[in-house]
Amino acid sequence: MHTRTLGRGLRVSAIGLGAMGMSQSYGPNPGDRADMIAVLRGAVDRGVTFFDTAEVYGPYANEELVGEALTPVRDRVVIATKFGFRIENGASVGLDSRPQQIRAVATASLKRLRVDTIDLFYQHRVDPEVPIEDVAGTVGELVKEGKVRCFGLSEASAQTIRRAHSVHPVTAVQSEYSLWTRDPEPEVLPACAELGIGFVPFSPLGKGFLTGAVDASTSFADDDVRTSIPRFSAENRAANQVLVEHVGKLAQAKDATPGQVALAWLLAQSPSIIPIPGTRRITRIEENIGAAALPLSADELADLNELAGHVGVHGNRYNEHHMSLVDK
16 A cells, blocks of 8 residues: 655555444444454555544444554554534534533543544534634644644635644645545645645545445435435436446546546545545455556546536535535
């Protein structure tokens, strides 16, 4: 596996692993806890060193899973987790990035992850009630105390990134980014490049759509998050099929999979981009890793960009509530 650098020194595998789906959001899990531990450890055996979780995934269950799975290989991995939500009675009840809350989350996450230091601590969503300078300052204190190694932001605007970075260096920004979600391109990606900040795309495969495994006829389980996302209505899936069909044709010509082409496109955008596709199957991890060795020519990249720009995407990437949590 090739490696890349986030920010000014956090070296990780070129493709990471988002663990959220092992605990929530995508319907019934195909395996039990032991199976998911095997998948996480199998990813390490195959060269993945960058793992993403959060206290709110579960809540708490995902951090506990990741902690148990990666303890035997702690010296080989970088673990990212997140703060920023207030959790009551096992559910998120709103944003909360007050300094005392950040400290409480750090303490609890260290225990659940079974680590002495959190490698990368993201603010999960920007809290409009707490100045970002206070957030950055608090994480900076945790860094000085040795509880946190690096500071990150998720779904933050370029302005917020700059304000935070002026107080404490931001190592990475995590936001949704893929062939069908280009929102970070106008402002966020240039700001990250200017400031030397790494960029971590989540949902780099469009929550499964860009793999070709989802179409207008797909049925989702009641607890699958895609049932509440406008982009995944049957009508919008049918309209968006043009893009994935084109990706599929290119993949076939290159003896690759659509998912590998989608990830290779992301990797080609910048050497400081590290996508974190999520999966619950080791075969998918092996497939995703293959994208790091898939070359796309300048003409192929231009063709993908032109098609995505021409076709456009039907439907919002979040429902109204979750869109309201995105920093603008």
